[in-house]
Amino acid sequence: MAIIDFKATKCRHCYKCVRNCEVKAIMVKDGRAEIMPENCILCGRCLQICPQSAKTLVSDLSLVKGMVEAGEKVVVSIAPSYMGLLKYHTIGQVRCALMRLGFADVRETAEGAALVTAEYAKLLSEGAMKNIISTCCPSVNALIEKYYPQLIPYLAPVVSPMIAHGRMIKQQMGADTKVVFLGPCIAKKQEALDPRHADCIDAVLNFNDINRWLNEEDIVIEDCEDTPFERMNPRVNRLYPVTSGVINSVVATQSGQDNYRKFYVHGESNCIDLCQSMVRGEITGCFIEMNMCSGGCIKGPTVNDRSISRFKVKLDMEERISHDPVPEEETAPVLEAVSLNKVFFDRTPHDPVPSEEEIRQILAKTGKMRPDDELNCGACGYPTCREKAIAVYQKKAELDMCIPFMYEKSKSFANLVMETSPNVVMIVDQDMKLLEYSAVGEKYFGKTRAEALQMYLYEFIDPADFQWVFDTHQNIHGKKVHYPEFKLDTLQNIVYIPEQNVVLATFIDITKEEEQARLEYERKLDTIDLAQKVIHKQMMVAQEIAGLLGETTAETKTTLTKLCRSLLEDGSDNGGK
Incomplete structure (x- = not known):
């Protein structure tokens, strides 16, 4: 019979009960705490300190x-x-x-x-x-x-x-x-x-x-x-x-x-x-x-x-x-x-004990290759990294309970994106202050990351779209924006992130594609101009023949004109401005 009940919907990645449980009778599974009855001494400490009231007494x-x-x-x-x-x-x-x-x-x-x-x-x-x-x-x-x-x-x-x-x-x-x-x-x-x-x-x-x-x-x-x-x-x-x-x-x-x-x-x-x-x-x-x-x-x-x-x-x-x-x-x-006698007996929980090699392998999975890497910060709830590794082996704890490791991991992934992405990534706050700016931005806007993080967005590009996203909390997807001063064409996605009250933007460089589209358009215009000249010449010849034969050229003229218009519109749809 359960004495302390858990509300799983409220318990998530907190570990406060683990930190405060002196006998570590709490298992973390999928980020949520569960009491292990065979280990628990029912001191009630977890009940007292739970910040989300996720634990209740039956x-x-x-x-x-x-x-x-x-x-x-x-x-x-x-x-x-x-x-x-x-x-x-x-x-x-x-x-x-x-x-x-x-x-x-x-x-x-x-x-x-x-x-x-x-x-x-x-x-x-x-x-x-x-x-x-x-x-x-x-x-x-x-x-x-x-x-x-x-x-x-x-x-x-x-x-x-x-x-x-x-x-x-x-x-x-x-x-x-x-x-x-x-x-x-x-x-x-x-x-x-x-x-x-x-x-x-x-x-x-x-x-x-x-x-x-x-x-x-x-x-x-x-x-x-x-x-x-x-x-x-x-x-x-x-x-x-x-x-x-x-x-x-x-x-x-x-x-x-x-x-x-x-x-x-x-x-x-x-x-x-x-x-x-x-x-x-x-x-x-x-x-x-x-x-x-x-x-x-x-x-x-x-x-x-x-x-x-x-x-x-x-x-x-x-x-x-x-x-x-x-x-x-x-x-x-x-x-x-009335008999008051009581017999006590050994009820030791028999948890599996890992070997030294198994402990080192678990530690290595959270970046702790040497003893010097073991911070022993206690954020996971265990006093030492080694004790936490043993708890992982015993299925009482999870690898991602190591907060410093997860922080460094997320930071490294974020840095990897910011440093290697071919697209410009920006994060700005509601004052249009740049909070993040990927390294590739220097190639397009001439601002290094260090310089950009000291600037406001409006100091080098128009922030109107960013401000609209902030004001409306609506996102912009796939908008083409041309920056003539930088000789740059972009396809932009600008998204509002409510949790941090910031706007995230990605700029995809489509300058080559847009230039190619413009060239195609210009070639089609040249082709249409030539076609117009041919039409005009043919019309003159046709008019002379029609005068001799008594026929009209109106139908021929209409058909050729439609052809030219169709070519022009097609060119506009494929890159025209």
């Missing part, structure tokens, strides 16, 4: 509405980030507003976080793991399973708060209960579909979905009654969506000390840097809170409101939320009834 809103309309028992598990992303006076108003949509109950995912916290505290007290990486973020889990499988032994073998809460709700309210997770994360959609914890979560919505639904029903959260949450008070576990929230929850929950150093890391590149450091063996004896989103879940990939400051939200939540732990007597019974 929504479960219709599915959830259908569940509610069908009368099913649907319960919302709302992520604690709601406290920084929704507008309300009391948290009870949030519960009331969602209940008005038809949900059977609204519960806080932080209840599940309390169970996960207890499991983390247990792992810390046992001290058996060399390092412990929190497993709340499904994008982090996917990053490690797909790209750093060596670190799988460090992943805490515990499900995320969403999965823990889903199991908890179904255990308490019945297996037929439909659980809908509400939060800012898109990776949760894939996590809900994971066979390792099937049937825990039935649908995933984000806050944009729920706000749209509330607007459709004219429900304003701030106008709703205060309807407090009825179940467990998650207390400190509501801090999970802000940086250091997991660590604060674990520290508050621990009953004793442990020997683990604790720190948090957030943001795609920082998470990757840490993974690489851990692979090198540089990190030991640590409990690490990892979150793929910079600033934590409160700035997840579906949070579009630029007015939301992750710094202000973090400060407000840390000030407003109780730092007290959930008492063990509240979590212990649930932990006995």
